[in-house]
Amino acid sequence: MTESAGGLTHVDATGAARMVDVSAKDTSARRAVASGKVYVSAEVVAALRGEGVPKGDALAVARIAGIMGAKRTPDLVPLCHPIAITGAKVDLEVADDAVLIVAAVKTTDRTGVEMEALTAVAVAGLAVIDMVKALDPAAVLSDVRVELKEGGKTGHWERP
Template identity: 75%
Template structure:
């Protein structure tokens, strides 16, 4: 087994090569992470989401399912992310005047946190929404994807400062 990199970066070995951190000695604990993001949309698209819908179908339902699927597939997309059991995913979508606000909370009882899963959930929900509305809003923008809080694990709870 390789030693840690002298810089103290856990994802680098002693030669500076990327590696997956061994978490087998860590305790299993309940962990959560919440992330948020936005999809900025035209007034026409917001009206369609609030009214008769978009031509492709239920854009918000597709976005919610895309987010859940993204959380479950995070280790397939993020190279050094551990495959862990996802025990719950809540995706919130709120249509507001400037677009759609997305929030995701991911839960597990495992040896490492779910921040990446929450971020991937928000991002894939946003991409699912953009795919559903791109015919009427080719200028949709995904923005402000970030972790808001996490609980559990060795480092304990953390919340983004206001």
């Protein structure tokens, strides 16, 4: 992986965007976990814990949307490499004021899966909002962040 004159890996010497060449890197097992929240009204929390929302099973739809988001990350984030995802799991939990989302993504490849985990959380959150917007047009996706990454040159990192 070569860096530009300014030390940035995703721009060349002229400042133009480029996809980093990872062909010289070794493949290794990598994993990333990301999380986020969709803040919702008490009415939505009650619906999700009870009879459900008018559009259907919001959590099931969001789970599948998140997995699809992880798989489609290079189509959405221009400089991400298309990599072989070997596993993607999205968990959703209804809390008192939000739907909590955690995504874990795995690969054995030359680059990490942080962006795939983040995209899984973001897309799952957007799907939750789509499913509940009739009950709560003010639902908010927030706090999307990487919690953990493992593998590759940098090894293990976990949010303090």
